[in-house]
Amino acid sequence: MQPVPLAVTTSSKADEAQREEARAVAARWGLPWMSRKPKEGIAPWLGIKAQALLVVGDDGVTLWAPGGSFGFHAGMAHLRRMRLAAGEPDTFVRVAELRAGDAVLDCTLGLAQDALVASLAVGPSGRVVGVEKSVALCAVAAEGLRHFERGPDSCAIEVHHADAHAYLKGLPSASFDVVFFDPMFGKPKKAQAAFEVLRLFAEHAPLTAQALEEARRVARRWVVVKGARYSDDLRKLGIAPEPTSRFSDVTWGRVAALAPVP
Known part of the structure; x- marks a missing residue:
């Protein structure tokens, strides 16, 4: 099975509110939602389940790819x-x-x-x-x-x-x-x-x-x-x-x- 280009998931310590927010993000951008188990790492997913992931967590939405990650900040x-x-x-x-x-x-x-x-x-x-x-x-x-x-x-x-x-x-x-x-x-x-x-x-x-x-x-x-x-x-x-x-x-x-x- 080929990995999807981009998907949405949550941080490893997400509560139900974050999971709901992640589902909403996925819906807004027409992207697949992937449920993540507690303490499950991101690295094994990249290139297998998805080429990149939008991760919803306490710090907002972060984009993860094999080379690293970044999120929004005013900078x-x-x-x-x-x-x-x-x-x-x-x-x-x-x-x-x-x-x-x-x-x-x-x-x-x-x-x-x-x-x-x-x-x-x-x-x-x-x-x-x-x-x-x-x-x-x-x-x-x-x-x-x-x-x-x-x-x-x-x-x-x-x-x-x-x-x-x-x-x-x-x-x-x-x-x-x-x-x-x-x-x-x-x-x-x-x-x-x-x-x-x-x-x-x-x-x-x-x-x-x-x-x-x-x-x-x-x-x-x-x-x-x-x-x-x-x-x-x-x-x-x-x-x-x-x-x-x-x-x-x-x-x-x-x-x-x-x-x-x-």
Whole structure:
């Protein structure tokens, strides 16, 4: 019997409430649910019962694969949000010119780090929508955001499991103020094991000129793209990098909407 690509289970010390929550997670994402016995290990399941597992426990939903595991956490987004709330600049907010009430579409949600910053920048009157092609990453992010205490100064983040290009095609023109892409870097530097596991599930296809044009149609002001300083991905798309710190490994670029709306 072939292992299923992705399934949902609980921690080894789950109570009935956690088992019910795990069944609900499985139902929300259309994934099989696997009952786990007390103290039964995860490792023997991987590659046998499932290629990867979403584990519901006290710490939320964690994605387990043969190479390791990771879960949702605000991480650097928490620090960026604190600095933004204190009046300090944020590169994403500056390049995108985000302001209260804006609607932002994040086409590469990942673990929602930039979306969390955007949700504070646009405030409770704004809107942030995140699209993620990987069901595993989408589930981890969405389930994590369900329990994230965003506070009264941020809007909720809507999460959709979809291909970004296809999702853009289905949107009306000028329906978001800013459209954002953060494609997975093609030449990663040495990273922690958890990030290497994340890379296994992330979408690695580069941003195409066709998707960029759809984004320009959907945007009212800007399409913002994040890239790696050591790559020429932005220039291949005709996007000039914005000035950033020479110590940063990340570069940012933006292109105007096809029909900018004041």
